[in-house]
């Protein structure tokens with residue numbers, strides 16, 4: 001492709017923000033070599049501009065900025081990890097990352113505290129086991145989320161592992177896609193319970209079937225333009241049926257549309273969702289067909305529900321005699337030793353694999369029936385239990401003020417305390433999903449929670465204190481909707497009892513089998529607002 005074809009947006013430089021102008025001069029991926037060359041000289045070897053490109057290598061400066069310590073995200077496509085990879089992650093964390101690994105809401109993992117000098121060695125160690133931090137952040141295709149049960153799942157129509165592998169190879173370090181207007185998130189799943197959280201990705205493939213020439217073909221439907229953060233959008237479905245072997249073609253078509261037509265004027269208005277919202281699904285499809293050629297129209301949607309990415313407990317695989325065991329990682333955090341031990345358990349009881357989930361949990365697949373009892377009596381499973389109590393078992397948290405420069409409040413310890421308090425004090429027979437964000441950026445995917453908490457500050461007589469806005473009623477899957485904010489900011493220490501009150505109200509007024517988000521939508525947001533007003537008034 002000629003330079004001009006690759007950069008049609010360059011012609012109107014007034015429509016480019018500051019970073020876009022820099023991106024015309026430097027390819028973000030060049031930072032990887034620069035880090036390899038200069039990291040031994042330490043933090044001071046890098047300019048501020050260099051540091052802004054570290055994201056392309058999957059690296060962020062951690063809080064406080066300027067101390068030469070980084071967080072690094074590693075792509076785990078569809079959450080599939082083998083034991084060598086798990087051990088390599090544990091060793092990196094032990095040697096450089098103060099023994100800590102976080103599983104994120106997109107099945108990736110994150111290290112903290114990495115000093116500048118170690119970065120080339122970390123790249124090497126990751127590459128040696130087929131893992132990459134490259135493009136885990138930055139304006140590029142990010143890690144591909146998907147079904148953590150791919151290949152073993154009784155509820156999937158096809159095994160999506162080869163497709164995800166092919167897509168990952170297509171996207172990774174591909175300079176066709178190294179200068180997108182903004183981050184770009186892809187989801188591929190063939191599980192009928194929407195394990196890939198399709199609606200909140202820029203591009204998503206969901207299970208579908210279609211009769212073509214008298215034969216039922218299994219494939220995908222395509223969704224574009226979903227995303228969270230301050231202005232969340234649900235993805236829109238295109239009138240398109242995609243055979244498994246055409247996924248890469250469609251994905252590259254969608255990605256180049258984003259590259260060439262995506263907005264580059266304001267960074268907060270650059271995600272694909274804004275283009276899709278303006279164009280609508282029909283025009284988007286027209287442009288896509290112009291690029292990739294004719295495609296069959298939509299078939300039958302095969303998604304039937306949403307499991308929110310939760311797999312704790314022991315479950316049968318599609319292979320007779322084999323099981324997967326879903327384990328809780330409280331708020332997604334695990335120590336290096338525990339991750340090593342998990343790798344050992346996976347080797348001893350399974351086939352050495354682990355799978356990360358977008359609920360920030362982990363599972364051990366391929367455990368034969370006769371080895372289950374042994375696995376379930378392992379001491380680590382007391383801590384990373386397959387049978388968690390309900391609130392801690394459904395609690396998701398972003399990184400928060402411990403490491404994140406954008407955070408307003410502490411999140412992980414806060415969510416642990418809230419969930420544990422609720423588990424001690426509230427009886428509940430059905431899960432309520434709690435998500436927490438330290439700022440409006442949605443790394444904790446607050447908008448899809450039954451109850452979402454967003455960090456803020458409030459002024460009190462004692463000065464500014466940590467507080468939360470509370471949002472209720474979010475869900476994906478059939479009838480998806482983001483949760484809505486209730487007015488009234490809640491000081492951090494009152495959050496747990498306030499949630500308990502709302503849950504008691506739900507318990508007293510729900511219909512049989514009604515989930516919390518269904519209840520909120522039936523009775524209406526205002527009813528919950530009245531409840532919150534009452535609680536806040538009683539002990540203000």
Ligand code: HEM
Nearest residue numbers: 060104105106200227228229398399403404406441442443
């Ligand atoms: C601590 C370093 C981090 C920084 C600086 C950061 C920054 C951001 C920013 C600025 C956004 C808004 C993006 C936008 O407007 O498009 C965002 C969204 C998001 N981040 Fe992070 N993030 C960090 C860590 C994390 C972690 C630990 C996770 C997973 C737990 C995560 C997952 C996400 C997700 C799922 C979104 C929503 C994306 C969407 O709009 O669809 N991030 N992050």
Ligand code: SF4
Nearest residue numbers: 398404407438439443
């Ligand atoms: S939601 Fe905000 S505070 Fe939390 S990790 Fe993302 S950017 Fe940081």
